[in-house]
Amino acid sequence: MNDIIKALHERKSVRVFTEEAIAEEDREAILNASLQAPSAGCQLLYTILDITDQNKKEKLAQLCDHQPFIARAKLVLIFCADCKKWLSFYKEAGLAPRKPGPGDLLLAAEDAVIAAQNAVTAAESLGIGSCYIGDVMEHAEEMKELLSLPAYVYPACMLVFGHPARQQKERKKPERFALSDIVCENAYQEKSSAEIRAMFEGRTGAQSYEAWMEAFWMRKYESEFSNEMNRSMEVYLEDFRKEGRVP
Numbered sequence: 001m002n003d004i005i006k007a008l009h010e011r012k013s014v015r016v017f018t019e020e021a022i023a024e025e026d027r028e029a030i031l032n033a034s035l036q037a038p039s040a041g042c043q044l045l046y047t048i049l050d051i052t053d054q055n056k057k058e059k060l061a062q063l064c065d066h067q068p069f070i071a072r073a074k075l076v077l078i079f080c081a082d083c084k085k086w087l088s089f090y091k092e093a094g095l096a097p098r099k100p101g102p103g104d105l106l107l108a109a110e111d112a113v114i115a116a117q118n119a120v121t122a123a124e125s126l127g128i129g130s131c132y133i134g135d136v137m138e139h140a141e142e143m144k145e146l147l148s149l150p151a152y153v154y155p156a157c158m159l160v161f162g163h164p165a166r167q168q169k170e171r172k173k174p175e176r177f178a179l180s181d182i183v184c185e186n187a188y189q190e191k192s193s194a195e196i197r198a199m200f201e202g203r204t205g206a207q208s209y210e211a212w213m214e215a216f217w218m219r220k221y222e223s224e225f226s227n228e229m230n231r232s233m234e235v236y237l238e239d240f241r242k243e244g245r246v247p
């Protein structure tokens with residue numbers, strides 16, 4: 001295993017940070033690494049919000065499903081899929097761009113998340129831990145207000161960073177599924193009942209597959225946060241579903 005692949009295997013989410021600040025040169029290295037990520041048409045279809053205001057961090061901790069460690073992070077970055085900035089560039093040239101659609105949003109979200117993952121990897125190489133916060137996609141109205149998000153700008157993901165506390169370094173990384181459970185050759189293949197059960201063998205503790213899966217389903221898929229995320233997405237999508245030209 002080379003050093004890069006080893007680092008990818010060893011990275012795990014960090015949710016407890018020491019008091020050590022992130023050095024300015026490390027912050028810049030992390031941000032610059034983001035910008036080096038692949039980007040559709042090299043358009044860098046994202047804007048990164050660096051949240052330094054402690055009151056905003058506290059508010060984000062509340063809005064993002066009450067996760068207090070967000071407010072304790074030493075660096076908080078929100079990667080916004082930005083379908084607005086090129087519209088401004090086009091309009092600056094006297095052009096009349098069409099309104100962006102859901103496809104534009106998806107492309108920009110891909111750009112944003114790929115840039116974010118570069119930040120994660122760069123931070124890891126500097127001994128700085130990180131954690132994604134998916135809940136930034138919730139509470140669209142409050143999030144728009146808190147971050148002054150205009151139409152066509154969507155907070156695709158948030159990352160919190162800090163030096164890992166010792167217990168975090170020692171924590172076991174959650175196990176992944178086997179490669180054969182994830183990779184299909186040439187075309188999508190539905191899993192058989194036997195294959196599904198084999199995937200979860202040894203993963204449900206003392207519970208039956210059914211009991212474990214029902215609890216997981218309630219905790220993740222039928223949860224308040226995932227319903228709120230979908231509701232919020234509809235709020236953001238409203239602008240993207242309108243047809244016509246940008247005024």
Ligand SMILES: Cc1cc2nc3c(=O)[nH]c(=O)nc-3n(C[C@H](O)[C@H](O)[C@H](O)COP(=O)(O)O)c2cc1C
Pocket residue numbers: 011012013014015067131132133134135157173174
């Ligand atoms: C899109 C996304 C959203 C996530 N949101 C949260 C979150 O809100 N809170 C949290 O503690 N972890 C969050 N995580 C971290 C995952 O829980 C973590 O990556 C997963 O359990 C695997 O563990 P590992 O990162 O240590 O390998 C998120 C990860 C991703 C990729």
